[in-house]
Amino acid sequence: MKYVRYTTLALALSAGSLSVHAQESATTDIGTTDAAKLGKSFPAKPPYSPYAGRNFPTRPFFGDTHLHTSYSMDAGAFGCRLTPADALRFARGEEVTSSSGQPARLSRPLDFLVVADHSDNMGFFPDFFAGKAELLADPTGRKWYDMMQNGQGAQAALEIIGAFSQGKFPPALVYAPGTRPYHSAWLATIEANEKYNEPGRFTALIGYEWTALDKGNNLHRNVIFRDNGDKASMVDPFTCIPPQGSTNPLDLWKWMAAYEAKTGGSVLAIAHNGNLSNGTMFPVEEAFGKKLDSAYCAERAKWERLYEATQTKGDGEAHPFLSPTDEFANFERWDKGNLDGSQAKTKAMLEFEYARSALENGLKLEAKLGVNPYKFGLIGSSDAHNGLAAMEEENFFGKTTPQEPSPERINATFMNNPKTGVTIRDWEVSASGWAAVWANENTRESIWDAMQRKETYATTGTRMVVRFFGGYDFEATDAADRMPARIGYTKGVPMGGDLHAAPAGKSPTFLVAALKDPIGANLDRIQVIKGWLDAQGNVQEKIYDVAWGDAEKRKPGADGKLPSVGSTVDVGNATWSNTIGDPELITVWKDPAFDPALRAFYYVRVIEIPTPRWTAYDAKRFGVKPPAEAAMTVTERAYTSPIWYTPAK
Amino acid sequence: MRRILKEPLLHFLVFGAALFLAYGLLQRNGGSREPGQIVVTLGQIEQMAAGFAKTWQRPPTTEELAGLVRDRVREEVYCREAMALGLDREDTVIRRRLRQKMEFVSDDVAALAEPTEAELEEYLRTHADAFRVEPRFTFNQVYLDPQKHGADLASDAAKLRAQLEHAGAGADLSTLGDSRMLEPQYTDLPLGDVAQQFGEPFSKALDGLAVGRWQGPVESGYGVHLVYVRERAEGHTPVLSDVREAVRREWDNARRIAANEAFYTELLKSYTVQIEGLDDTGKAK
Numbered sequence: 001m002k003y004v005r006y007t008t009l010a011l012a013l014s015a016g017s018l019s020v021h022a023q024e025s026a027t028t029d030i031g032t033t034d035a036a037k038l039g040k041s042f043p044a045k046p047p048y049s050p051y052a053g054r055n056f057p058t059r060p061f062f063g064d065t066h067l068h069t070s071y072s073m074d075a076g077a078f079g080c081r082l083t084p085a086d087a088l089r090f091a092r093g094e095e096v097t098s099s100s101g102q103p104a105r106l107s108r109p110l111d112f113l114v115v116a117d118h119s120d121n122m123g124f125f126p127d128f129f130a131g132k133a134e135l136l137a138d139p140t141g142r143k144w145y146d147m148m149q150n151g152q153g154a155q156a157a158l159e160i161i162g163a164f165s166q167g168k169f170p171p172a173l174v175y176a177p178g179t180r181p182y183h184s185a186w187l188a189t190i191e192a193n194e195k196y197n198e199p200g201r202f203t204a205l206i207g208y209e210w211t212a213l214d215k216g217n218n219l220h221r222n223v224i225f226r227d228n229g230d231k232a233s234m235v236d237p238f239t240c241i242p243p244q245g246s247t248n249p250l251d252l253w254k255w256m257a258a259y260e261a262k263t264g265g266s267v268l269a270i271a272h273n274g275n276l277s278n279g280t281m282f283p284v285e286e287a288f289g290k291k292l293d294s295a296y297c298a299e300r301a302k303w304e305r306l307y308e309a310t311q312t313k314g315d316g317e318a319h320p321f322l323s324p325t326d327e328f329a330n331f332e333r334w335d336k337g338n339l340d341g342s343q344a345k346t347k348a349m350l351e352f353e354y355a356r357s358a359l360e361n362g363l364k365l366e367a368k369l370g371v372n373p374y375k376f377g378l379i380g381s382s383d384a385h386n387g388l389a390a391m392e393e394e395n396f397f398g399k400t401t402p403q404e405p406s407p408e409r410i411n412a413t414f415m416n417n418p419k420t421g422v423t424i425r426d427w428e429v430s431a432s433g434w435a436a437v438w439a440n441e442n443t444r445e446s447i448w449d450a451m452q453r454k455e456t457y458a459t460t461g462t463r464m465v466v467r468f469f470g471g472y473d474f475e476a477t478d479a480a481d482r483m484p485a486r487i488g489y490t491k492g493v494p495m496g497g498d499l500h501a502a503p504a505g506k507s508p509t510f511l512v513a514a515l516k517d518p519i520g521a522n523l524d525r526i527q528v529i530k531g532w533l534d535a536q537g538n539v540q541e542k543i544y545d546v547a548w549g550d551a552e553k554r555k556p557g558a559d560g561k562l563p564s565v566g567s568t569v570d571v572g573n574a575t576w577s578n579t580i581g582d583p584e585l586i587t588v589w590k591d592p593a594f595d596p597a598l599r600a601f602y603y604v605r606v607i608e609i610p611t612p613r614w615t616a617y618d619a620k621r622f623g624v625k626p627p628a629e630a631a632m633t634v635t636e637r638a639y640t641s642p643i644w645y646t647p648a649k
Numbered sequence: 650m651r652r653i654l655k656e657p658l659l660h661f662l663v664f665g666a667a668l669f670l671a672y673g674l675l676q677r678n679g680g681s682r683e684p685g686q687i688v689v690t691l692g693q694i695e696q697m698a699a700g701f702a703k704t705w706q707r708p709p710t711t712e713e714l715a716g717l718v719r720d721r722v723r724e725e726v727y728c729r730e731a732m733a734l735g736l737d738r739e740d741t742v743i744r745r746r747l748r749q750k751m752e753f754v755s756d757d758v759a760a761l762a763e764p765t766e767a768e769l770e771e772y773l774r775t776h777a778d779a780f781r782v783e784p785r786f787t788f789n790q791v792y793l794d795p796q797k798h799g800a801d802l803a804s805d806a807a808k809l810r811a812q813l814e815h816a817g818a819g820a821d822l823s824t825l826g827d828s829r830m831l832e833p834q835y836t837d838l839p840l841g842d843v844a845q846q847f848g849e850p851f852s853k854a855l856d857g858l859a860v861g862r863w864q865g866p867v868e869s870g871y872g873v874h875l876v877y878v879r880e881r882a883e884g885h886t887p888v889l890s891d892v893r894e895a896v897r898r899e900w901d902n903a904r905r906i907a908a909n910e911a912f913y914t915e916l917l918k919s920y921t922v923q924i925e926g927l928d929d930t931g932k933a934k
Contacts, residue, residue: 058832059846076749077742085902108845123746135761148762153908154915157758161751188753195898236703243709243716244701258706465830482823482833515830518848518870583794583871584830 056489057438057455061447062463063112064091064389065270065435066209066222066308066381070099071185073121075385079401082387084115084189088196088204091389100404104388104397107519110434111442112203113389114381115189116222118211119237120245122185140170186237190229199443208237210269212247214288216342218276221252221304222381226448227265235259248288250296253303268452270379272308274358275316278338279349282358282374284365297371306451309355309458309639310380310433312391312399317378317458317605317639318356321347326543328527328607328635332430332460341417341424359642360531360539363599366646367533377454377496377641378603380433380461391461393634394574396431396614403429407622410615410630427630431614432460436638438494454496454641457604462636464523465515468495468604470643472502474509479588484513495604496641501648507594508645512546513586514606514638521608521636522581523549524565528589532600546589549582549609567610571632574612574620581609596647603642610635687725689718697721752909759908764900770889772900777886780895783839784884786855789820789877790835793866794827802873806866810875813863818877820863831871840884847871 069087070076081099082090090096093109135141140163147156163169190206197204205224212219225232238255239245246252256267274281286292309316314334323329337344351357355378362374382389386404390397398404403412403426412426436457439450450456457466467484471492478487488494488511499508516523525548531541545562548554556562569576591602613634619626626632697717701709709717737743764772773780791809798805813820822833835843844852848870858864858878866873889896927933 070749073742073746076745079745089902108849109841123749145761148758153758153762154911157755157908157912158915160758161754198895234703235706236700238704243713243720244704255704262706467830480829482829484829513830515828516871518846518851520870579796582796584828586829 055440056485057440057450058485060436060438060457060465061111061203061442062434062436062459063110063114063203063447064381064384064391065114065205065207065224065379066116066272066311066383067091067113067387067389068117068209068383068385069115069387071115071117071122071189072209072385073118073123075117075387075400078385080386081401084117084192084387085196087115087387087389088113088192090387092196092202096388098388098397098404099386099401100406102404104390106390107392107395109202110389112205112437112447114205114207114222114224115193116207116209116224117185117189119186119208120211120239120241122208122237138170184236187233190233194229197444199441201442203442203444203447205444205447206232210238210240210252212240212249212252213339214247214280216338216340217278217280218273218339219247219249219271219280220273221249221269221271222308223252223256223267223269224448224451225265225267226445226452227263228444231263231265234263249304250288250299253299256303266448266452267303268305268448269303270306270308270381271304272311272381272383273313273316273339274307274353274355275314275319275334276337276339277353278343278345279352282352282361284352284361292365292369292373294369294371297365297369297373300373301371301375304376305454306379306456306641307355307358307376308381308383308435309378310430310460311383312429312432313383314428314430315432315460316353316355319350319354321350322354322357323541323543328605328637331635331637332428332432332631334424334428336424337417337420337422341415341420341422344420344422355639356529356531356541357539359601359603360533360541363531363533363601364537364539366599367537372644375644377451377456378458378639379435379437379451379456380458380639381435382433391431391433393431393461393612393614393636394617396617398426399429405618405621407618407624410618410622410624410626425627425630427615427627430460431634434459434461434463436463436466455494457495457638457640459638460634460636462520462608462638463517464520464606464608464636464638466495466604466606466638466640467511467513468640468643469493469511470497470499470508470602471511472499472506472509474511474588474590476588478511479513479586484511484586487511493643495643497643499643499645502594502596502645507591508602508643509588509590510546510602510643511586511588512604514584516578516583516608521576521611522578522583523585524581524607524609524635525549525562526585526587527605527607528602529605530591530600530602532595532598534598535595542593543605544589547585547587549585550580551582565609567633569610569612569616569633571612571616572620574616576609576611578609599647600645601642602645604638604640606638608636685729687722689721689725693721694718755909755912756905758912759905760901762904762908764897764904766889769893769896769900772903773886773889773892773896776899779899780887780892782885782887782891783841784856785837785839785882786843786878787834787836787838787880788855789822789833789879790831790874791822791826791833792828792831792869792871793873793875795872797827803866806873806875810863810865813875813877818861818879820877828871837880837882847874 067087068075069082069084070080071084079099086096091110091113093106095103095105098104135145144156144160193204193206207222207224210221210223238252240247259265259267271281283292315332318326318329320330335345358374362372366372382391385400386397388397398409403409409426414424414426414429416423436459437447437450438455439446467488469488469492473491481487510528512526514523514526525545528544528546531539534540548562549565554563566580568579610633613632615626615630616632698709698714731737793802793806795802840852840856843855851867851869854867858876860878860881863875863877865875867876
């Protein structure tokens with residue numbers, strides 16, 4: 001297929017060569033029958049519709065893989081009243097009343113949601129009516145049922161509770177064959193997911209959070225099912241309290257393997273908040289007293305396909321101590337201590353906490369042990385504990401119920417451990433983020449499969465579109481094509497993929513493109529971040545600015561540094577304008593320093609122009625004075641899953 | 650699961666564990682204080698074993714089951730002592746958990762209600778907007794970046810529109826406009842999806858465009874677009890049989906909220922509430 005270099009409209013107009021022409025009438029009609037006819041007759045021309053037969057994802061689906069409701073012990077204790085069903089309704093775009101009594105609604109619906117409540121203490125509740133048939137067969141049950149049908153539901157409920165607590169509940173109802181004396185919050189969660197899952201429109205993936213805490217260090221993972229409720233309900237979620245549970249990820253992976261073996265289903269796990277793990281999230285030497293071996297690496301790579309790189313409790317892509325020349329690394333940083341603040345952070349811990357250093361150390365481990373345990377893709381999610389996936393800066397409902405919008409929250413304290421002096425203020429909580437998934441369809445299977453192949457990216461709350469393809473044959477003209485995705489999939493692999501042995505004399509080339517959020521801010525720049533293992537076995541990284549906004553007047557200086565895009569933010573009024581930056585950026589980039597003998601990975605970071613942070617909206621709307629040290633602007637961003645290069649053996 | 654519970658081996662293990670436990674309790678029965686009695690019933694042990702099996706897809710070993718039972722006894726001892734000391738009182742977590750359990754019960758009760766056909770019809774009629782089938786659009790678009798065209802935006806758009814009108818429906822769009830990420834054609838897209846990808850102002854405008862000719866400029870979150878609507882499938886209010894599941898879901902939800910509210914109101918009736926410093930109407934005295 002021939003790809004033509006397309007010119008912009010302005011050029012076309014000035015050249016007077018606007019290539020607008022009438023097609024033959026036979027080809028103007030788009031329809032499946034026509035396309036089929038054309039296909040059968042092997043036409044010289046391709047079908048009119050360039051999309052016919054297209055089998056790659058055309059738009060990313062945005063969602064949250066990590067949302068808590070009142071079914072989480074801590075969320076409920078903090079006052080969350082919203083159930084999984086409420087959370088799903090909200091994510092679908094419905095207005096709900098938050099636990100603090102405020103009406104809440106998203107600017108636009110999400111495409112998918114994972115209610116991921118903590119598995120520990122999720123709870124069992126008396127199940128009075130597991131079997132409706134038994135209820136109707138029993139005289140007392142029948143009486144209650146009739147009361148409910150006659151509008152005396154409240155009275156019936158009282159009688160039922162009273163009967164139960166006094167041991168006078170008709171045994172036939174509780175212990176009828178095939179019924180269960182208790183139903184768990186887990187089953188209730190599954191039921192809500194089944195109700196609100198609507199293939200093609202909104203996906204409710206079944207999941208939970210395994211909340212492993214080792215001496216206050218965060219080792220949490222979210223477990224996400226590909227399957228429907230019939231399979232997911234065959235198991236109970238894995239917990240942390242022994243002997244049933246464990247805080248060692250090895251045991252979680254065993255649980256996952258047991259689930260798959262038993263049900264024929266599929267699960268994956270997503271770790272998060274390495275920044276609160278005090279150096280234990282991405283170990284390189286040992287874990288739980290055992291030296292890392294190739295089995296550990298293989299299991300981790302198999303089950304932990306993605307990493308949650310950004311969320312309310314801080315950003316986890318990179319740290320300025322580890323990447324001192326990265327001017328964008330100091331972003332929504334939470335590096336004071338571990339999860340409960342029981343141990344303060346030391347610099348030596350940082351290397352084992354952040355996504356970028358883990359990706360780098362993964363190369364090292366692969367060279368040493370033969371398997372890269374940290375070959376993960378990236379997503380962002382909220383970890384909100386109020387049932388509200390509301391991560392928009394101007395519509396941020398906070399991380400917990402007490403942190404829902406109020407004049408007080410900007411000056412409140414999120415956590416304070418007097419022993420260690422670790423204090424985190426509420427203003428530090430980040431309105432972040434989303435998981436963007438390049439799936440063919442908005443269904444459980446399609447979204448899960450895209451997660452499994454890591455065709456995902458993280459955003460800090462924006463819904464920008466990011467494409468990233470790697471191959472050996474991309475040319476500059478590919479960036480001018482009107483359908484970059486078609487070229488991308490034809491000539492390369494998408495984000496999350498692998499580049500194998502380079503053809504002699506060739507370097508990896510990348511087609512990379514970003515389109516702003518339709519209701520969000522313009523784009524500052526696209527960066528490719530390369531990490532590699534040098535000939536001495538040391539990890540290296542380099543950040544390339546590959547495309548940027550206002551390019552006609554914004555040129556890198558003598559030092560190669562791109563000048564700042566500037567800022568239009570009026571903090572006092574919480575406004576900004578899209579008069580700087582570009583709505584769309586696209587380019588083909590070739591690694592200028594490629595060594596085919598060295599392992600490497602490449603991922604993309606897209607930075608938006610500065611916009612008001614949620615703190616600025618709060619200060620404006622509530623007329624409150626923020627703490628002097630509070631960040632009031634934010635540069636929203638996206639991180640793609642890497643593309644890995646592995647040399648031939 | 651039921652099969653596992655009927656395993657003779659399991660029964661043996663359970664019996665063994667129970668004996669072990671009883672023995673352990675007897676051994677410890679030597680203090681001066683009158684001991685309370687803790688009985689771990691076979692039913693409870695069965696439940697523990699079933700819970701383990703549901704987590705691990707296998708029954709627990711003897712030692713694992715004994716561990717679960719030991720833990721259960723420890724929990725029981727601590728719970729009783731804690732309650733004797735009144736530690737369960739004024740504990741926010743416990744109070745909220747109890748409240749949540751009441752709500753579970755009340756949810757259960759609400760869930761029992763079966764709507765009649767007429768009730769569902771009525772719900773659909775009174776909430777028609779929530780179930781409306783969206784219109785769907787097949788359209789072409791050419792995008793102009795306002796920053797690139799500056800003061801010439803309007804005239805460039807007008808010129809381009811004239812050219813496009815001349816070319817008509819078959820215009821070759823593969824070289825036009827300023828965007829390479831926005832597609833020249835979108836097929837059979839529901840209005841909500843249009844709003845997701847272009848923003849609401851654009852989707853609202855699109856909804857008002859005539860079919861079969863180039864129009865615009867239409868504004869979006871990206872800039873302006875010239876648009877040709879090829880096909881428009883009208884939205885409509887569906888009949889119940891097409892959306893029964895969704896109507897039932899929403900009806901259930903509305904019913905649940907109402908039932909919970911009624912339940913609370915009913916409970917509240919058996920209390921008089923006095924708030925110090927406030928009068929009956931909630932105002933400060």
